[in-house]
Amino acid sequence: MEGDGIQVERRDEIAALNSSADEVSHLALDIGGTLIKMVYFSSDSDWPVDDEGKRSSKEKGSKNCNFVNGRLHFMKFETRKINDCLQFISSKQLHHYGGWHTEAPVDCKNIIKATGGGAFKFADLFKEKLEISLDKVEEMDSLVAGANFLLKAVDREAFTYMDGEKEYLQIDHNDLYPYLLVNIGSGVSMIKVDGDGVYERVSGTSIGGGTFWGLGKLLTKCKSFDELLELSHQGNNRVIDMLVGDIYGGMDYSKIGLSSTAIASSFGKAISENKEIEDYRPEDVARSLLRMISNNIGQISYLNALRFGLKRIFFGGFFIRGHAYTMDTIAVAVNFWSKGEAKAMFLRHEGFLGVMGAFMSYPNNGLDHLMSKQLVEQLPKSACCPKHEARSPLLGDLTENGSIECSVQLCL
Template sequence: MDSNIVGATECSDRHESASQIYDLALDIGGSLAKLVYFTKDNNHCVDGEGGVSHKAALEMCNGSRSYPVLKGRLNFVKFETSKIVDCLEFIQSKKIHFGNQHQGVPANSSNNDIKATGGGAYKYADLFKERLGISLDKEDEMDSLVAGANFLLKIDHNDLYPYLLVNIGSGVSMIKVEGDGKFQRVSGTSVGGGTFWGLGRLLTKCTSFDELLELSHRGNNRVIDMLVRDIYGGLEYSKIGLTSTAIASSFGKAVSDSKELEEYKPEDIARSLLRMISNNIGQISYLNALRYGLKRIFFGGFFIGGHAYTMDTISVAVNFWSKGEAKAMFLQHEGFLGAMGAFMSSEKHGLKELMVNQAVQQFPNSVCGAVNKIHGLLNGESNDDGSIDCSVYTG
């Protein structure tokens, strides 16, 4: 399997030019609005492929169910919630809201609704109705998050449950998951992705979350963070297990240095901010996992964004505090768990019945040896544009 983690990106028009757009679902959070929608190409219908009869194809792929089997693509798109109008215009331009249909039968006004979750499903319901003439069929936010995560993690249930799901959105929710539909929100913190983006916007000239994340990649947090060696004259504090490079105080050097504020580089500020928030989330997550005896912690949400440094920092924090007992694991398309769960709540496409191919990959990590990445794939690899090819039942 390709080791590349494809981040949440807007899908390419080249895939949609010859395709029909079907079901759409939304997760409208405080910072970002996420869309998942399905496109199919009529040229890819299983019926008749390789001399296989329609009935035989159905029996091989879906037992005795009397719906055609179509090959298609799941697409993932995001917008800043503050620019929700851009999201509406995207939906309208691609006529996705008229794609909630079956077998090519156009949707009508009495049937023209889409699944949606998150606070924005309530906040912007009237706007969607006024601008697009559609109703938002609201799904519970926690239900959708867990359903989306479980779907992408569908392996042997004896090995999967229980686990801690840490969803890092504007704030952070920590959910103990014991099975399909069996979960409890056990904790959370207000220091999350919204904190990173909000403080980053105040401290740098970045105009988007992605720009801030990319800026942090070029920075050096040690210019701003006070390390143990800065306090102990270059030495470590071995008695309590602190290395010389451990962070003693995030942003601490800004107090002790004689630099003027303008001398601090934006990329170093962004890096320090990312490190501070990632460390904090990793520590709190482990303490909650410890509280409930959970060994595996799955992280989702756009704060991660497939960013290797973010995953590394969270993993190091979990490894440090657990002394190697717990593992931090990361989902592909981690920012779309809620939207995926809302998408799955529709009975139209039959995604709940799909077999999910699953693989766990590891990559080198300087401190904890390995960081686990979970790839939840729908009968196919991710494409370069972030979409997923899959077999989907429609009817």
């Protein structure tokens, strides 16, 4: 369900977490200019705990198999409503360590990992309101670490989208690098990734999600990004955009490979029509705006991939939000400019790359540490870890309430 500008879990999940706050651990934040992204882990109290405080299997003969079992929760808040985020953290006592690492030093119990510009901007606010110290993690480091982890650890994380068809990709871990990571937040960063912790920000553009929301708010009076995105779904950009066919009497410009339906000028028809903004449907304005920004990002991304001979372009960031029209527009732009040689690839957990990287940066306790030991999908509670193979820890897509259930099992 959704509250006032805040996404929360179902009521039964809230009750369960509130009744066992000491089982919640590993809170991390990515505080951006538009959105705050949050990841935290809650362990499953159904698993027995041995004398040393480790969760262990119920199965006889499995003393060597200890588990950390639970859920990874993904949340988001509007940055302008940061007090909602603070209230949520306080209500669940998320800033107090618990779960499997209760041995954390006392002086570390109110220190949480945070990335993004807001980790600096709002550091004093977190200290004042919650007595939390933000341990700042470098933003680009976090983005790359989060993307690399998700691409390696999560089955069916990456997919292509064209003409309404989604195709999941099998990522070869030995042939992942190099690739171009395009993170579309308020602005856009384009990062050439050559390995774990090896990257270079090669380009970017100020025309991103903040542009879409900012112009959309001014032009349509929408109150939120999601409202604007939904509005665009109902619109027709051809009412406002000038097409090649509008210039050439409905004909293609085949000599240079432009179809009659290609956009010659975004918002171009507004020049020749004697109309005010009130004369246009907000739906059409939103659609044209989304098309303009998505096309631009797709084109610039491909041109940067071309600079470095990169065939893989992964798009992340909360601008996309799994929106079909956005993905299709970006994919068409990449396909057009590359003449079909490159494909746009999208990520299921697109908006949580940075916060996942921050989450993994907890020394000897983060998800990266768990992966180095043994991380497997959820097993029946009577079974132990079968073989030493890492499988996807994240099960399913984000739910409407903003959380995702996963199993994180540590097999020693």
